[in-house]
Amino acid sequence: MTDQKDFVQIRHAQKSFGPVEVLKDISLTVERGQIVAIIGPSGSGKSTLLRAINDLDPLTGGDIWLDGVQVNKTLPHRQYEKHINEMRQQIGMVFQHFNLFPHMTARENVAMAPKMLKGLSKEEADKLVEEQLDKVGMLERIDYYPSQLSGGQKQRVAIARALAMKPKLMLFDEATSALDPELVDEVNQVMKKLAEEHMTMIIVTHEMDFAASVCDRVLFMDQGVVVEEGPPQVVFKNPSQERTRAFLRKHLAGAK
Numbered sequence: 001m002t003d004q005k006d007f008v009q010i011r012h013a014q015k016s017f018g019p020v021e022v023l024k025d026i027s028l029t030v031e032r033g034q035i036v037a038i039i040g041p042s043g044s045g046k047s048t049l050l051r052a053i054n055d056l057d058p059l060t061g062g063d064i065w066l067d068g069v070q071v072n073k074t075l076p077h078r079q080y081e082k083h084i085n086e087m088r089q090q091i092g093m094v095f096q097h098f099n100l101f102p103h104m105t106a107r108e109n110v111a112m113a114p115k116m117l118k119g120l121s122k123e124e125a126d127k128l129v130e131e132q133l134d135k136v137g138m139l140e141r142i143d144y145y146p147s148q149l150s151g152g153q154k155q156r157v158a159i160a161r162a163l164a165m166k167p168k169l170m171l172f173d174e175a176t177s178a179l180d181p182e183l184v185d186e187v188n189q190v191m192k193k194l195a196e197e198h199m200t201m202i203i204v205t206h207e208m209d210f211a212a213s214v215c216d217r218v219l220f221m222d223q224g225v226v227v228e229e230g231p232p233q234v235v236f237k238n239p240s241q242e243r244t245r246a247f248l249r250k251h252l253a254g255a256k
């Protein structure tokens with residue numbers, strides 16, 4: 001068991017795609033209950049770093065730990081599959097494009113993983129699914145198919161689906177960037193609620209206002225390195241690096 005201070009630990013993360021080094025020796029710790037935003041220009045490695053945390057994009061160097069257990073362990077194939085499935089059950093991930101199963105209702109989408117992986121009875125699964133859909137304000141549409149839902153509603157179902165596994169950590173990869181502007185807020189409200197409940201979250205986002213209002217820490221990445229990190233009031237209002245200032249000038253009205 002790790003202590004509060006290093007609930008999530010990323011140590012010397014390095015990732016190359018062929019000759020291209022996309023993550024260059026990134027180290028980062030996230031405390032239990034902290035909310036960290038990762039911001040930075042397109043192509044700076046934000047999604048790759050996020051996807052390395054649950055080993056969807058395996059690192060080429062360095063290691064990732066969650067609550068005292070190394071996620072990216074080197075193990076024989078079968079043992080690795082078992083290990084990574086267990087780890088991924090503890091790490092909820094929400095993608096830009098929802099990834100709901102189109103032939104399943106909201107209820108079935110949310111119930112699928114807990115039923116399969118936790119062996120819940122129908123009654124237990126129903127209760128769990130209703131709780132999670134209620135939490136994201138989607139209980140009334142429990143029997144709707146994705147095609148009958150707006151983008152914001154689909155994303156809320158996707159969040160409920162991730163929460164249904166009772167994860168220790170939630171990763172959000174630009175959860176609102178595919179949404180029409182008027183639908184962004186309903187998803188942000190759900191994320192704010194999770195923040196109030198002290199869910200540990202790492203959020204890749206292009207929404208500076210959201211990051212400033214919800215996150216405990218902001219990480220600015222550029223070209224595969226963390227250029228600067230700190231509380232939002234420092235990074236946004238008084239960035240120490242010119243690269244951060246230049247980025248914020250473009251993305252944050254009123255930034256220095």
Ligand SMILES: Nc1ncnc2c1ncn2[C@@H]1O[C@H](COP(=O)(O)OP(=O)(O)OP(=O)(O)O)[C@@H](O)[C@H]1O
Nearest residue numbers: 017020022040041042043044045046047048049204
């Ligand atoms: N599977 C892959 N194969 C080869 N190159 C990749 C792969 N995935 C990402 N890259 C490259 O890695 C770099 C970082 O990509 P990444 O998606 O992590 O950036 P990002 O900061 O999340 O960008 P954006 O804000 O546009 O989503 C980019 O140059 C990208 O082309």
